[in-house]
Amino acid sequence: MTTSEQQKLDLRYGPGRLPAPETWSPVIDHLLDHRSVRRYRPDPVSDDQLTAIIAAAQSAATSSNLHAWSVVAVRDPATRAALSECAGNQAHVRDAPLQLVWLADLARLEHVARLAERPCAALDYMEMFVIAVVDAALAAQNAIAAAQSLGLSGCYIGGMRNQPEKVAELLGLPPKVFAVFGMTIGIEDDSAGAAAIKPRLPQSAVLHHDALSAAEEPGRGRRRLQPHDGRLL
Numbered sequence: 459m460t461t462s463e464q465q466k467l468d469l470r471y472g473p474g475r476l477p478a479p480e481t482w483s484p485v486i487d488h489l490l491d492h493r494s495v496r497r498y499r500p501d502p503v504s505d506d507q508l509t510a511i512i513a514a515a516q517s518a519a520t521s522s523n524l525h526a527w528s529v530v531a532v533r534d535p536a537t538r539a540a541l542s543e544c545a546g547n548q549a550h551v552r553d554a555p556l557q558l559v560w561l562a563d564l565a566r567l568e569h570v571a572r573l574a575e576r577p578c579a580a581l582d583y584m585e586m587f588v589i590a591v592v593d594a595a596l597a598a599q600n601a602i603a604a605a606q607s608l609g610l611s612g613c614y615i616g617g618m619r620n621q622p623e624k625v626a627e628l629l630g631l632p633p634k635v636f637a638v639f640g641m642t643i644g645i646e647d648d649s650a651g652a653a654a655i656k657p658r659l660p661q662s663a664v665l666h667h668d669a670l671s672a673a674e675e676p677g678r679g680r681r682r683l684q685p686h687d688g689r690l691l
């Protein structure tokens with residue numbers, strides 16, 4: 459354990475709240491540095507950087523090896539401005555040099571199934587939509603961590619779901635493709651101060667051992683497992 463590790467934990471949990479564990483790694487160290495950044499310099503993200511980021515994204519696990527996601531890299535300023543409007547006029551969507559729009563993409567699977575003359579009725583099930591959204595989120599999280607490792611910064615943009623039809627029109631999305639969220643990528647403009655590390659809940663609020671123990675937790679209330687059907691009440 460080093461001072462820097464303890465400092466990083468202090469920023470997340472409050473001073474002295476979580477003593478640094480003996481176990482640490484460069485990846486954990488990097489992940490603890492995460493900050494959403496909302497002010498960007500105009501410097502472009504290079505093709506080379508984008509290639510490396512997408513390689514990291516594609517290295518994420520993917521449910522049933524289905525790769526049910528795609529991503530649109532938007533650099534065009536006019537499209538970025540239009541996406542910004544869709545996302546509630548968030549200035550960083552317009553200003554960041556690169557907007558990655560992460561897609562739950564079941565259209566490619568449908569296309570492949572049709573080419574192979576295989577049935578694809580399962581694609582219409584809610585479970586497949588969940589699979590595609592989870593796949594997109596896992597790829598996106600790898601991407602933002604990779605971008606940050608290259609000295610870039612990012613911010614997820616859930617506001618991309620404010621007007622899903624407009625976003626689909628702007629990006630040319632076919633049926634069975636849904637924009638889950640956007641993600642600004644670029645170099646942070648810290649001239650007015652760098653974005654802060656935001657604190658997290660104490661681990662006791664999110665980490666449970668062997669079963670969810672909610673009795674002590676404010677705001678969650680007591681939960682009991684009903685023996686007859688296993689539902690959480």
Ligand SMILES: Cc1cc2nc3c(=O)[nH]c(=O)nc-3n(C[C@H](O)[C@H](O)[C@H](O)COP(=O)(O)O)c2cc1C
Pocket residue numbers: 492493494495496545548613614615616617618639654655656
């Ligand atoms: C799925 C998702 C959607 C988000 N949408 C937005 C958004 O539309 N605009 C924004 O400025 N930040 C957005 N955020 C960033 C969160 O506000 C941010 O992660 C949270 O406040 C914690 O701050 P931190 O990322 O700096 O630790 C989003 C984050 C996630 C995970």
